[in-house]
Amino acid sequence: MFYPMNRFRLSILLLMLTLTLHAQKSRMSENRPEYYSAPLHFGFFLGINQTNFLITTVTNFSQVAGDSLRTILSSPETGFNLGIVSELRLHKYATLRFTPDIAFGQRNIEYNFAGRDTFDVVKKIESTFLDFPLDLKIRSKRLGNVAVYMLGGMKYTLDLASQKDTRNTIPGQEIVKLHKNDWAYQAGAGVDMFMPYFKFGIELKLSMGLRNLLVPDNTIYSNSLERLRSRVFLISFTFEG
Numbered sequence: 001m002f003y004p005m006n007r008f009r010l011s012i013l014l015l016m017l018t019l020t021l022h023a024q025k026s027r028m029s030e031n032r033p034e035y036y037s038a039p040l041h042f043g044f045f046l047g048i049n050q051t052n053f054l055i056t057t058v059t060n061f062s063q064v065a066g067d068s069l070r071t072i073l074s075s076p077e078t079g080f081n082l083g084i085v086s087e088l089r090l091h092k093y094a095t096l097r098f099t100p101d102i103a104f105g106q107r108n109i110e111y112n113f114a115g116r117d118t119f120d121v122v123k124k125i126e127s128t129f130l131d132f133p134l135d136l137k138i139r140s141k142r143l144g145n146v147a148v149y150m151l152g153g154m155k156y157t158l159d160l161a162s163q164k165d166t167r168n169t170i171p172g173q174e175i176v177k178l179h180k181n182d183w184a185y186q187a188g189a190g191v192d193m194f195m196p197y198f199k200f201g202i203e204l205k206l207s208m209g210l211r212n213l214l215v216p217d218n219t220i221y222s223n224s225l226e227r228l229r230s231r232v233f234l235i236s237f238t239f240e241g
Contacts, residue, residue, distance in 0.1 A: 031145050031194040039089045043198070043240030047081030049232055051105035051127070054209075056227035069224060071112040079105030083131070085238055097137045097151060103129040105232075109176060111221065123176045123221055128160040133186065133207075145194040152187040155207055157230075164215050176222055177215035182230055184209045201238035207231070 035041075053074035083101025090096055104127070111121045135153030162180040188205030209230030216222060 029145075030142070031196050032199070035194060035199065036089075036092050036142075041085070041087040041089075041199075041240050043085040043238055045081070045083050045085055045099065045101070045201075045203075045236045045238040047083070047101070047103070047234050047236035049079045049081055049103055049105055049234045050076045051079060051107050052076040052231045052233075053107055053109065054227075054229040054231050055109070055225065056229075057224060058226045068113045069111060069220065070114045071110075072224060073110045073112075075108045075110055077106035077108065079103060081131075081234065081236065083236075085240055087137070087240070093139050093141070095137045095139070097133075097135045097153075099131075099133050099135070101131050101133075103131055105129065109221070111224075121221075125176060125178065126161055127178075130158045130160060132156045135186070135188075139192070142194070147192045147194075148189070149192065150187075150189045151203075151205075153185070155184045155186055157182040157184065157209075174217075174219040174221055176225075176228075177217055178213040178228065179211065179215060182209050182211050182213060184230060184232075188234075199238075199240045201236075201240070203234075203236045203238060205234045205236070207234070 055072060055074050057072055081101045081103040083099050086098045088096040088098075106124060106126045109123045109125070111123070113119055113121065133153060133155040135151040137149055137151040139149035140147050159178065159180050159182070162178055163175055164177050164180055166175060166177065184207040186205055186207040188203055190201055190203030192199055192201045207230070211229070212227045213230060214222060214225055214228040
């Protein structure tokens, strides 16, 4: 099984390899030498996300289902993001970065029951997010046409596909309800590569939700949970003028 953290580490290795190769090629000439002096930059980005939950179960959660509920796990799925980039220059090596986007993702909660037979119940939660991240970006000096950076900040998220107000009336088809609104802190790193007519970037970012998203409901699936917090890995490819 290829765990999310292994994918994240592989992405970091690929990012470092890309940086090394591009740095070697860019020592001969410097593209867009005036880029850091401009007060504003705009662009867009495409991203691949992996959304997941940080689960906190209630104490002795198996008693909720008459000792038949054994484990509760969260498994991530891969989705995608599409957003715009706006960057305000604060200093030659510091900018304020606002990157609103629309994101599509899915998170699964797997409930394992054991009795006469062992079986799993998977609750799939599909989401369409509007994200509004605001980050402080600290970047390095250019090495030819390459610069690296770190960033951190906060994000507000609105889940347009939330089923918070849906009634669980059909046995066997109960859903796990989530709140629509979430706040998260985030941190990441990336590399900027200066092309003749635009700047191309590769960025890795981790977001950790602050709010308990669980909407209490009188079902086995929600009664066994105490907290659900979001966790998102995002690799994005930016194009800025």
